[in-house]
Amino acid sequence: MKPQTLRHLIIGLLLLTGIFHLTVALLGAAPGLALPLTIFGILYVGLSFYVRADTNDGSKTHSRNAILAAVVVCAVGLALGGSNYLSNGGPIALPLMFLIDIAIITAGVMWLMAPKPKS
Numbered sequence: 001m002k003p004q005t006l007r008h009l010i011i012g013l014l015l016l017t018g019i020f021h022l023t024v025a026l027l028g029a030a031p032g033l034a035l036p037l038t039i040f041g042i043l044y045v046g047l048s049f050y051v052r053a054d055t056n057d058g059s060k061t062h063s064r065n066a067i068l069a070a071v072v073v074c075a076v077g078l079a080l081g082g083s084n085y086l087s088n089g090g091p092i093a094l095p096l097m098f099l100i101d102i103a104i105i106t107a108g109v110m111w112l113m114a115p116k117p118k119s
Contacts, residue, residue: 006111018044071108074101
């Protein structure tokens with residue numbers, strides 16, 4: 001897959017999961033989950049714009065930092081949310097959010113490992 005296609009996939013998935021997190025938080029998530037879901041929802045939406053901002057920038061460092069940030073935040077969200085879900089359960093939407101996180105991490109790693117175009 002082309003790096004630009006991967007980046008667009010990451011942008012779309014980040015925006016989707018951000019809105020999904022915020023929707024679940026607003027619709028009455030399990031007690032104690034509304035605040036973490038809201039925080040991660042805002043982070044994911046913000047990251048989608050951060051990754052998108054590079055589309056016209058062309059800076060390789062900016063791209064790398066944005067994709068790394070997306071991968072790290074998704075990994076942290078997956079670890080924290082997954083451990084909480086395994087110990088306390090939660091809404092049925094959480095496993096779907098975990099799958100989206102895994103897809104973002106996978107696409108991010110593929111983007112980071114893609115060969116750099118020769119100048």
